[in-house]
């Protein structure tokens with residue numbers, strides 16, 4: 133079985149994915165890290181030198197590769213489910229359980245405010261107000277895809293341990 137973590141930037145996909153994989157004794161794949169390794173460039177470098185369309189094409193190729201693995205926890209990028217046939221591929225993947233980690237906008241803003249430089253889509257936003265407005269619109273568009281996940285988990289105010297336990301309890 134594979135577990136696929138879905139959610140907006142800053143929703144904790146990587147941190148929770150890592151912890152979950154340790155608890156389940158599964159391998160862990162962070163799709164952004166996988167792309168960076170394969171391409172030999174960081175995500176901001178890929179966006180800057182090759183553009184977003186190139187990134188989305190590679191993201192689709194490497195997503196399909198990781199969906200072929202077994203007994204892995206996969207943390208996707210925030211945009212992964214929202215492009216091309218990616219969500220369909222996630223939902224049709226054999227033995228895969230997809231989980232949307234849903235965090236409220238104020239909490240996303242708080243997390244992303246200090247981390248935006250590494251994220252090309254929000255790096256240009258100067259104030260928390262700009263960030264709030266951007267995330268509000270962006271999340272509204274993306275929720276259409278996120279909501280198709282097999283499970284939605286509300287994560288506001290919960291620790292990484294609590295979220296991990298909740299996921300495991302729902303699996304067995």
Ligand code: S3P
Pocket residue numbers: 139140141142145164175208209210211212250251252253
């Ligand atoms: C993106 C999210 C990022 C990364 C890229 C694009 C997005 O991943 O894939 O910067 O479109 O939301 P994280 O969600 O891990 O930040």
